[in-house]
Amino acid sequence: MTGNELVRQILTREEYQDHILGFDNFYASSMETIKDCLNNERFQFYQYDINNRKQMAKFESYINNIKEKFEEVIYINCAASVHTEHFYHVYETYETNVVGMNEFLQQAIRIGAQKYINCSTSEVYSMNSWNEYGGVKESDYITMSNAEHSQRTSYAAGKLLTEFFIKDAVNEGKIKGCSIRFANVYSRNERYPKHIIPYIINSLKNEGRVILLENSKKNRRTFLNNYDSCNAVLVLASTDSALDGSVYNVATDEEITIIDLVKLCAKKMRITDPKIEFKGYRESDPERRLLSTEKIKSKTQWKPQINLDNGLDECIAFYLKN
Numbered sequence: 001m002t003g004n005e006l007v008r009q010i011l012t013r014e015e016y017q018d019h020i021l022g023f024d025n026f027y028a029s030s031m032e033t034i035k036d037c038l039n040n041e042r043f044q045f046y047q048y049d050i051n052n053r054k055q056m057a058k059f060e061s062y063i064n065n066i067k068e069k070f071e072e073v074i075y076i077n078c079a080a081s082v083h084t085e086h087f088y089h090v091y092e093t094y095e096t097n098v099v100g101m102n103e104f105l106q107q108a109i110r111i112g113a114q115k116y117i118n119c120s121t122s123e124v125y126s127m128n129s130w131n132e133y134g135g136v137k138e139s140d141y142i143t144m145s146n147a148e149h150s151q152r153t154s155y156a157a158g159k160l161l162t163e164f165f166i167k168d169a170v171n172e173g174k175i176k177g178c179s180i181r182f183a184n185v186y187s188r189n190e191r192y193p194k195h196i197i198p199y200i201i202n203s204l205k206n207e208g209r210v211i212l213l214e215n216s217k218k219n220r221r222t223f224l225n226n227y228d229s230c231n232a233v234l235v236l237a238s239t240d241s242a243l244d245g246s247v248y249n250v251a252t253d254e255e256i257t258i259i260d261l262v263k264l265c266a267k268k269m270r271i272t273d274p275k276i277e278f279k280g281y282r283e284s285d286p287e288r289r290l291l292s293t294e295k296i297k298s299k300t301q302w303k304p305q306i307n308l309d310n311g312l313d314e315c316i317a318f319y320l321k322n
């Protein structure tokens with residue numbers, strides 16, 4: 001989601017003239033997600049695995065060969081094992097999200113890249129994903145569930161470690177950069193049908209009912225459109241003063257219960273009184289996830305531009321058409 005939307009924004013927004021080298025091993029995506037960008041001469045794409053040393057060495061050599069032509073080189077780390085279904089795969093998560101991230105950071109430092117943007121996650125807030133003052137801050141202490149509760153938190157623990165890697169590299173003067181804690185990103189053309197928004201739309205469309213986890217009787221979330229998450233990456237990448245190795249929350253403050261989300265989607269799809277059933281329970285899933293975005297707003301011009309109402313309209317239009 002993030003990678004292909006970043007490419008699209010860089011290629012289509014007038015203020016960006018950058019050249020992009022991208023890769024994905026299609027663990028959770030496909031060529032379909034970038035096919036509209038492949039013919040652009042400012043974009044080179046490789047089907048590479050971040051854990052494959054030979055492929056990453058080739059990738060490094062491609063950048064070394066052209067870097068002198070450019071004012072700066074920016075690394076953006078989107079490759080990760082992400083979906084809640086994969087959070088429980090401890091070794092895979094460790095290999096890609098932790099070792100892969102660090103190898104990619106070391107590569108950036110070796111080639112003399114100026115900046116590294118690390119996509120972390122709001123999952124690191126774990127059981128303290130909100131507070132009574134209007135959202136959890138980057139500097140708040142974290143209360144993590146752990147292996148006593150659920151293997152799920154291995155994803156968050158791994159991402160938390162990556163925040164230390166980037167902080168260390170910046171402190172040591174090796175590169176500029178930051179980590180971004182996104183919260184519940186969704187996309188208008190999401191291809192992963194198990195993410196909550198496409199799941200709800202698909203269930204309503206195909207079955208006229210939605211089966212939710214028992215957690216959803218209480219859970220509330222905010223949802224960040226991936227236009228806005230990618231815009232935050234680009235805004236941070238071009239704000240040198242913000243690249244101090246620290247962490248930025250990127251989210252909206254439009255909180256909605258999962259049940260109301262189903263009702264809202266149903267209303268937009270002209271389904272009255274949608275059937276909701278509850279089945280299964282997910283351990284270590286916080287009831288709320290509400291982030292303070294004061295820090296990014298005070299250091300950059302970023303603010304979300306797509307509210308949930310408009311974002312859902314785009315998602316529903318996409319799913320009904322396809």
Ligand SMILES: NC(=O)c1ccc[n+]([C@@H]2O[C@H](COP(=O)([O-])OP(=O)(O)OC[C@H]3O[C@@H](n4cnc5c(N)ncnc54)[C@H](O)[C@@H]3O)[C@@H](O)[C@H]2O)c1
Binds near residue numbers: 120
């Ligand atoms: N989607 C969210 O709600 C969310 C929330 C917080 C943080 N993030 C973070 O944002 C970043 C981007 O996530 P996304 O939402 O675009 O998820 P995504 O799954 O759409 O993108 C991750 C991409 O990484 C690729 N990938 C996985 N393993 C790889 C490997 N070994 N080598 C090369 N590519 C590999 C996948 O095929 C996929 O295309 C990730 O670091 C993720 O942890 C996402």
